[in-house]
Amino acid sequence: MASSIKGVVDTLGAIFEVAVDDQVVGRNPVKAESVKPPAPARKKVVPWTLGQVAAMAAALGELYGPMVFLSAGCAHRPGELFGVAVEDLDFLGRMVHVNRQVRLIGRRLVSSPPKRGKTRTVPLPESLGLRLSAHIAQHPPVEVTLPWVEKGKPGSDLVTVELLFSGPNGAALHRNTFNHTWRVSFERAGIVASPARGERRKSHREPGCHVLWHTAASAWRGTGVDIRTIAEYLGHADPGLRSGHTHT
Numbered sequence: 001m002a003s004s005i006k007g008v009v010d011t012l013g014a015i016f017e018v019a020v021d022d023q024v025v026g027r028n029p030v031k032a033e034s035v036k037p038p039a040p041a042r043k044k045v046v047p048w049t050l051g052q053v054a055a056m057a058a059a060l061g062e063l064y065g066p067m068v069f070l071s072a073g074c075a076h077r078p079g080e081l082f083g084v085a086v087e088d089l090d091f092l093g094r095m096v097h098v099n100r101q102v103r104l105i106g107r108r109l110v111s112s113p114p115k116r117g118k119t120r121t122v123p124l125p126e127s128l129g130l131r132l133s134a135h136i137a138q139h140p141p142v143e144v145t146l147p148w149v150e151k152g153k154p155g156s157d158l159v160t161v162e163l164l165f166s167g168p169n170g171a172a173l174h175r176n177t178f179n180h181t182w183r184v185s186f187e188r189a190g191i192v193a194s195p196a197r198g199e200r201r202k203s204h205r206e207p208g209c210h211v212l213w214h215t216a217a218s219a220w221r222g223t224g225v226d227i228r229t230i231a232e233y234l235g236h237a238d239p240g241l242r243s244g245h246t247h248t
Contacts, residue, residue, distance in 0.1 A: 045207070045210075045211055045214045046211075047211070047214050047215040047217075047218035047219070048072065048191075048207075048211060048212065048215045052189075052191050053068055053069065053072045053212070053215065055189040055190070055191055056068045056185065056186065056189045056191060057069055058189070059185040059186070059188040059189035060181070060182075060185045061185075062135075062138065062139070063139060063165075064165060064178075064181065064185075066131055066132060066135045066164075066165075067081045067165055068212060069128055069131055070084070070096075070128065070132065071209065071212035071213060071215075071216065072212040072215045072216055072219070073124075073125050073128045073216060073219075074096050074098075074122045074123075074124065074128070074216060074233075075122060075212075075213050075216035075217060075233055075234050075235075076098065076212075076213070077101065077114070077115060077209075077210065077213055077235075078175065078178070078208075078209045078210065079101030079102055079103045079114075079115075079175070080098050080100070080101045080114055080115075081165060081173075081209070082101065082102035082103075082163075082165065082172060082173040082175075082178070083099075083100040083101045083102040083111060083161075083163070083172075084096075084098075084163070084164050084165070085099075085100075085141070085161035085162050085163055085164065086136065086141050086161075086162045086164065087161065087162070089124070089129075089132060090124070091124070091129050091132075091133065094123060094124045094125075094126065094129060095121050095122065095123060095124055096121070096122045096123075096124045097119065097120075097121050098114050098119060098120045098121070098122060098235065099113075099114070099119050100112065100113065100114065100159075100161075101113070101114050101115070102146065102163075102172045102173065103175065104174070104175055104176075105149065105152070105153065105154055108147070108154050109146055109171070109172050109174065110146055110147050110148070110149050110154050111146040111147070111148050111149070111159045111161075112148065112149035113149075114235055115235055116235060116236075118235050120232060120233065120235050122233045123233075132164070135164065136164065141162035141163055141164050141166075142162065142163055142166040142170050143160060143161070143162050143163075144160070144161065144162075144163050144166060144170075144171065144172045145158050145159070145160040146158070146159060146172060147159075179208075182208070182209055186207075213234070216233075216234075217230055217233075217234055220233065
């Protein structure tokens with residue numbers, strides 16, 4: 001495997017470094033430009049079934065459950081889920097505008113453009129629109145003010161939006177806190193993910209929220225959406241769908 005070979009190369013390189021220091025050899029051949037360890041194989045992500053999506057949404061509860069359907073239906077990344085606001089939803093036109101994400105810089109929560117700095121517009125399925133409308137009626141959006149990122153740091157400009165999903169104290173969701181909620185809910189949901197082709201089943205597999213992003217891509221491909229359009233919906237710079245993972 002590529003990862004095993006890389007481990008051997010790294011160990012061999014460390015041995016040669018010691019040999020160079022001890023003047024046993026003149027140089028470390030592992031550092032030569034011609035030596036290129038194989039890149040680690042991309043991890044295969046198996047999209048969830050509708051049943052698994054529903055199970056995870058139920059486990060998260062009525063406060064956060066709709067986030068699962070939103071990500072699986074519109075390909076929101078975790079930070080983009082934290083940043084989705086009422087103004088981003090066009091129920092009449094059945095579209096969702098992905099305009100921002102909430103993320104951490106140091107220990108501060110900030111608003112920033114979506115990944116790669118590209119806003120995008122994604123179709124909103126009718127069933128998802130009804131689900132989000134019901135959520136808004138039951139849990140009114142919370143007005144949250146956060147600094148907008150400038151040059152990679154929290155800037156002086158403040159942005160106020162009505163977030164669909166917020167923490168129990170009315171603040172924007174914190175990545176670390178939500179990750180814990182996700183893990184607990186995943187255990188409660190009892191989801192057993194199918195192994196990717198050629199991969200052994202793992203009994204304690206715990207996909208992160210990013211699996212839903214892949215689920216949306218898989219669903220669009222299944223309905224015949226062309227690859228370039230899917231790339232636009234996912235927020236990719238090109239239609240290659242390169243994200244460090246592969247779809248199956």
